[in-house]
Amino acid sequence: MNGRIAIAIALVALAGALVFAARPHDITADERIDQITTELRCPVCQGLSVKDSTSETARQIRDLVAQRVREGRSNAEIQAEFRAAYGDWIFLSPPVASWSGLIWLVPIFALVAGLVLVTGRLRTIDAPRPAEPSATQVAALRERVAREEAAEG
Amino acid sequence: MLARVVRIAVVVALLALTVTLALAFRRDPHDIKTGTVLKPAPTFTLQRLDGSGEVSLADLSGKVVVVNFFASWCLPCTQENPALVRVYERYRGSDVVLLGVNLQESRENGLAYVQRMGMGWATLADDDGRVALSYGVFGPPETFFIGPDGVIAGRHIGPIDEATLVTAIETLRARAVR
Numbered sequence: 001m002n003g004r005i006a007i008a009i010a011l012v013a014l015a016g017a018l019v020f021a022a023r024p025h026d027i028t029a030d031e032r033i034d035q036i037t038t039e040l041r042c043p044v045c046q047g048l049s050v051k052d053s054t055s056e057t058a059r060q061i062r063d064l065v066a067q068r069v070r071e072g073r074s075n076a077e078i079q080a081e082f083r084a085a086y087g088d089w090i091f092l093s094p095p096v097a098s099w100s101g102l103i104w105l106v107p108i109f110a111l112v113a114g115l116v117l118v119t120g121r122l123r124t125i126d127a128p129r130p131a132e133p134s135a136t137q138v139a140a141l142r143e144r145v146a147r148e149e150a151a152e153g
Numbered sequence: 154m155l156a157r158v159v160r161i162a163v164v165v166a167l168l169a170l171t172v173t174l175a176l177a178f179r180r181d182p183h184d185i186k187t188g189t190v191l192k193p194a195p196t197f198t199l200q201r202l203d204g205s206g207e208v209s210l211a212d213l214s215g216k217v218v219v220v221n222f223f224a225s226w227c228l229p230c231t232q233e234n235p236a237l238v239r240v241y242e243r244y245r246g247s248d249v250v251l252l253g254v255n256l257q258e259s260r261e262n263g264l265a266y267v268q269r270m271g272m273g274w275a276t277l278a279d280d281d282g283r284v285a286l287s288y289g290v291f292g293p294p295e296t297f298f299i300g301p302d303g304v305i306a307g308r309h310i311g312p313i314d315e316a317t318l319v320t321a322i323e324t325l326r327a328r329a330v331r
Contacts, residue, residue, distance in 0.1 A: 043291045056257045057292065060282035085195075085289035087188045113163055 029069050036065050036078055041092050049092055188289035190308050194218075194299045195287035199277035202255055202264045208275050210299075217249045217325045218299040219318070222285055224256045225266030227293040233312035234270045240318045241274050248301075248329075249322055254279050256293050298322070301329045 027035075034051055040061060042053035050058045050065075061082075068078045082090045094103050133141070189195065198209040210218065221237060223230040241251050253276035255263035260278050267276045279285055288297060291310060298307040298321045306328075307321055 057282065060257075060286060063281065064283065064286060082286075084192070085188050085287055087289070089188075109166070117160075 029066075032069050032075065033062065033066050036069075036075055037062055039079075039091055039093065040065075040082060041090050043086065043090070047092075189287075189297075189305050192305060193303050194220075194297070194305045195284070197284045197287070199254065199279060199284060202260055202267055202276045202278050204260075208252065208277055213250050214303060215248075215301045217301060217322055217329070219249065219251045219322065220254060220288070220297045220299065221251065221313075222254045222256055222279075222288075222290050222293045222295045224258050224293045225262050226258060229312040230294045231270070233294055233314070234272070236313060236315040236318060238271055238273075239315055240322070241272075243319070244322065245273075248326070251275075252277060254284060256282060256285055256290075298325060300325045 037051035037058075038049050040050040042048045042050050042055060042058045042061075044055050044057045045053045048058075050061045065078060068081070079091070088094055194210060196210050198207050198211075200207050219240075223234075237251065237253075244251070251274040253267070253272060253274060255267075255276060255278055260280075263276070263278065288295075288305075294312055296309040296313050296318070297305050298309075300306045306325055309317060309321075
């Protein structure tokens with residue numbers, strides 16, 4: 001009984017913590033800067049975000065993003081500024097609404113193709129095999145073959 | 154029937170991938186036409202490294218402008234410098250303007266390098282890197298060719314040679330005459 005109460009309390013606490021964590025709250029300027037720079041690719045690094053890079057170029061980009069946030073620009077406006085200079089390459093994840101966004105379709109296409117191929121193969125395996133001809137059918141066929149051979153002489 | 158369609162689709166997709174890769178590998182990695190190329194050049198006003206005033210791109214409208222991003226700590230910049238010096242001497246006093254934009258170092262270091270390397274053209278200080286970022290520069294050296302119409306006609310990533318510089322400049326001059 002005590003165990004059940006403890007589990008119930010734990011579940012309620014967990015649910016409360018989740019609700020608290022997911023509550024709508026005003027995002028701070030620093031959180032916005034982190035959010036934007038996490039999505040931007042460091043131009044002089046190998047697969048690192050601007051936020052994670054210690055390079056001078058990344059620092060300059062962070063400073064520029066911070067200034068734009070202070071100026072009241074929206075995330076979309078700041079992203080558009082970097083897209084204008086570097087193209088979609090500057091984003092670590094290709095934007096969905098672009099040609100490079102087609103890359104997101106590849107796994108879906110591969111999954112569908114695989115499912116269709118597997119289903120097709122399974123159907124072939126499960127398909128009922130044609131029944132063996134009956135003795136009467138075999139006898140009739142033999143008689144026909146013999147007749148045609150005799151006719152050909 | 155459906156499986157056959159899927160098989161054909163897979164073959165077509167692989168062929169498309171092969172063609173795309175073949176075309177991509179044929180491309181000159183120094184000539185990347187993304188971002189700012191074929192768009193109006195971002196305007197800028199920067200101070201000269203030697204402190205003798207400012208240079209504004211807007212004042213150079215109607216001229217062929219070659220913008221070269223460089224730094225003293227960049228070895229390929231040192232390698233390409235003789236070609237830039239020759240091209241500067243060739244077009245000195247003409248409708249072609251060469252601008253050097255110094256990146257990611259102190260003005261003292263940049264100026265010492267400019268004097269040591271005999272760079273007679275206007276060299277500017279991009280202290281906070283904003284101009285380089287607006288042009289989509291990955292790192293020095295990079296060279297942009299801006300036509301008399303103010304549009305970036307081409308971009309060269311990495312050390313540039315004299316022939317590439319002259320060809321790009323003459324193409325823009327010929328286009329301006331037409």
